[in-house]
Amino acid sequence: MEKPSIHPYIPIIIGVFSVALSAIFVKMTSADSGVTAFYRMLFSVVIMSPIFFLKYTHEIKKLSKRDWLFASIAGIFLAFHFILWFESLNYTSVASSTVLVTLQPLFAFAGTYFFFKEKLSIKTLLSGAIAILGSVLIGYGDFKVSGNALYGDLLALIACALITTYLLFGQDVRKRLSLVTYTFVVYGVSTITLFFYILVKGESFGPYPASEWMWFLLLAIIPNLLGHTLFNWALKWVSTNVISIAILFEPIGAAVLAYFILGEYLSASQIIGGSVVLAGITLFVVDYQKIKKYFLRIKA
Known part of the structure; x- marks a missing residue:
């Protein structure tokens, strides 16, 4: 395999x-949350359009009716994931919301268990129990702050379930198409x-001040197009587990940024609960047998 021009961990760090x-x-x-989500997606599509229409339009012919159906369902679930997650941020903190969204791997396992009959391992059950305990701690702490914060936590959890459904429907179509x-x-x-x-809700498409358009554009460019593209680039040289573990640092980075930029402080329950959630997810995504073999090779 060709060597990357830069160490893969550098793009991964930038991606996180x-x-x-x-x-x-x-x-x-x-x-409004729907408007913010709409312009995030719209600007992403507009920015991608020149590349798509110049090099990739021929791939559309590969899509069967089933592919169109699954891709459409994935897009709908992605839309409502953003609506609910953005709405959750109006009620709860950045730290609580982003930690709860990282429960995605466990939601994915639940989906594959119910739809594809994958077996439950002891490690999966244990990691799930730990992560759920952490979520309860976060929810309990936020409920003591206000009922609104707990409502925001609930929205973040539903948003997490929706993004997992988006991935489950999209994974089959993705195998036959370029990124x-x-x-x-x-x-x-x-x-x-x-x-x-937005039309049904009666929300406004505009006008908005220049600062709002800047945030919409930054949402499209940085998290959507830059962050996830870098993760997909790095997958050529590192395992999916590395990316999964790296993404666990998103809530930590978001919490630190929220502290310095928004002045959000972490409560004891958020710190403890968030740490427990991340420990549970880490247990779920880490392949300890591969790590053991890796270190045995180093010793040899």
Whole structure:
């Protein structure tokens, strides 16, 4: 395999920092959650359009009716994931919201268990129990702060379930399409879904001050196009587990950024609960047998 021009961990670190900024940008906007999500998706599609139409339009012919159905469902779930997650940030802290969204691997396992009949391992059950305990601690602490904070936590959990469903429906289609084409199609469906959502809700497409447009654009460029693209680039040289573990640092980065930029402080329950959640997810995604073999090779 060819050697990367730079160490893969460098793009991964930049990617984590990029996705961690997502919650900060959302907090900085004053627009409704649906509007913020709509412009995030719309600007992403617009920026991707030249590359897609110049090099990848031929791949659209590969899409069957089933592919279109699954890609559309994925786009719809992605749209409502953003709506609920952005809305959660209006009620709870950046730290609580982003930690709860990192429960995605466990939601994914639940989905594969119920839909694909994958077996439950002891490690999975233990990691799930630990992560749920951490979530309860966060929710309990936020409930003591206010009922609104607990409501925000609930929205973040539902948003996590929705993004997992988006991935489950999209993984089959993704196998037959390039990253650019798959992302363009799903983001396009998501944009259309959000457009009609805003019409039904009666929310305003504008006008907005220049600062709002800046946050919308930054949401599209940094978390959407830069962060996830860097993760996908790094997958050529590192395992999925490395990326999964790296993404666990998103809540930590978001919490630190929220402290310095938004002045959000962490409560004891958030720190303890968040740490427990991350410990549970780490237990779930880490392949200890591979790590053991790796160190045995080093000793040899």
